[in-house]
Amino acid sequence: MDVSGLVDTATGRQSRAIYSSEELYRQELERIFGRCWLFLVHTSQIPEAGDYFRTFMGEDDVIVIRQKDGTIKAFLNSCTHRGNRICRSDRGNAKAFTCNYHGWSFAPDGSLSAVPLEKEAYFGELDRSRLGLVPVAHVAEYKGLVFGCFDADPPSLEDYLGDAKFFLDVWLDAMPGGTSLVGETQKMVLASNWKLPVENVCGDGYHLGWAHAGAMRAVQSLDLAGLSVGNSSTDLDGGLSVAGLNGHMALTSLDGVSGYAFYPKPKPMLDYLEFNRPQVIERLGKVRGEQLWGSQINITIFPNLQFLPGLNWFRVYHPKGPGQIEQWTWAMVENDMPAEIQAAILDNQCLTFGLAGLFDNDDGDNLAACTEQSRGWRTAQMDVFTNMALNRSGPREGFPGDIAAGLVSEHNQRYFYRRWQEHMQADNWAGVPTYNINSVVAEETIDA
Amino acid sequence: MIQNATLERPTTGQSASVEQTHSLTQTLYREARMLDEENYVDWVKLLADDLLYHMPGIETRYRRDKTDQVKDLTRMAYYNDNLTEIKKRLSRLETGTAWSEDPATRYTHIITNVEVELTAIPGEYQVFSNFYAYRNRNEREEDSLIGNRIDIWREVENSFQLVMRRIILKHNVLLSKNLNIFL
Secondary structure: OOOOOOEEOOOOEEEHHHHOOHHHHHHHHHHHHOOOOEEEEEHHHOOOOOEEEEEEEOOEEEEEEEOOOOOEEEEEOOOOOOOOOOOOOOEEEOOOEEOOOOOOEEOOOOOEEEOOOHHHHHOOOOOHHHOOOOEOOEEEEEOOEEEEEOOOOOOOHHHHHHHHHHHHHHHHOOOOOOEEEEEEEEEEEEOOOOHHHHHHHHHEOOOHHHHOHHHHHHHOOOOOOOOOOOOOOOOOOOEEEEEEEOOEEEEEEOOOOHHHOOOOOOHHHHHHHHHHHHHHHHHHOHHHHHHHOOOOEEEEEOOOEEEEOOOOEEEEEEEOOOOOEEEEEEEEEEOOOOHHHHHHHHHHHHHHOOOOOHHHHHHHHHHHHHHHOOOOOOHHHOEEEOOOOOOOEEEEOOEEEEEEEOOEOOHHHHHHHHHHHHHHHOOOHHHOOOOEOOOOOOOOOOOO | OOOOOOOOOOEEEEEOOHHHHHHHHHHHHHHHHHHHOOOHHHHHHOEEEEEEEEEEOOOOOOOOOOOOOOOOOOOOEEEEEOHHHHHHHHHHHHOOOOHHHOOOOEEEEEEEEEEEEEEOOOOEEEEEEEEEEEEEEOOOEEEEEEEEEEEEEEEEOOEEEEEEEEEEEOOOEEOOOOOOOOO
16 A cells, blocks of 8 residues: 555654554554564573563564573464464473474474374374474564564664664663563553554653643652643753654653652662763763763664663553554663662552553553544544654754754654655565664764 | 562461451442542541552463462562552542543442451451452443452551552453553
């Protein structure tokens, strides 16, 4: 389906059909979820050989397994005999995955290791070497984040992430001990199109002071520059909307502490930041060490991964049809943090975001209603708009990307829909443009 | 909340008296009515200062996986609240700017299978119950939350206060968009 008229990045317009059309959704499964690198697991979630974690790539059920040699492989969670699901646990450790239906057994490397009655009923004629689990075509890791890709010939994960790595490293590489995702998976069904929560978190600082006014009044303990409860004012110097990074985005404040603005007792976290900041500056340079580490940052990796260092939630959205998603959330920590801080982060993450989180209570309701209001005969023909602060972006010293000032703008959302359109129009990766606008990564390199 | 406490109390295995059981059962019903009516002003008065309100997240695991998904307080929990945190949740509603709570959600809490046991601490009772909480919102949004509760209630003068509550919800994927509810 031709999507050239459905999104207009120049004026900030999207057709509501993109949130409700079944046909477009099938095209998204093929051209976005079937083509892009998708987040699978953090290495901390499967540390030992035989550890596995089940997740989804688009609507495909996938098992990610730590191998004996320490590498990570991923397979479709489907028996190659009759298609049954071979693993029914969310995570665990296994020496083999045995199908409940007829007992075919697969080793952690995906090979078909045993078939009941192989000699007697198959007369020894079954070619087991051709019936291993179907692997995800590419699996690669970036500093603990493991991604998978179904496409036969994608760009490398490093190239796919591009200059978004500048922001990823503010969490992944700030401290020498690395990072972990902690806590069991918080899963929730939301009657929303998958693009709406991504759009919301990737750039929508506008909704924070209004939609979350109640939650902010309840839990805010520090000032958050650039935002105010009730949207009575905004400070354009307080933050940046960063896009133009191969479809990835960052929305960040610049004060180095506001990530912890919603913690009831932020002092231990602020002490941790203060104590470690010199070495972070040494590792990441002054811009990131002083202005980004500890700040409220929303990071989006196209298409469906988002995480907020500071508030410390990490989330993927699994599409379940045009009007439904499963939202999976974990808490994120730096391994160098003391155990008390890690525990406080897990608890506060659950209090603020996630199933019973004060903020998610607000978002779920709005995103579901936006989806619903795109399904009617008349509403499906209408447009919605992300046209705030058009043509007010540019370079900024020390940062990669095309940047608009402030947290309140719709600059990032326009780049998100631009990327969506680029993928939906292209037949394959050769037709998808690569852009890292205003690249500065070369001069302030990540790994010294 | 960083918690060293656990919900576990040494129990005597003995049932409470008919009178005690009746009083506590009535307390549970009264509490359910308060929650149905969103009467949080009176509900908070039922909560002890040293409250632990705990709802662990439950993953789907094979039986051979012996991980304690229920009692371990260091694991992810949808609620792991002390009284201050409960009050913080309630304060969001009181701001008048929690737009997603207006119009109100309509709640019914059904409490069943009540058992009251004595603990080794005089005046503290372990109370088992099951709940069926029904929510309906806007025009046709509805969901049902069903599970078990294990409480510790403390006798204070002539009434009872909730000291600890563990809520064991049966969901893996929550089949609705939030948990804006106390169970």
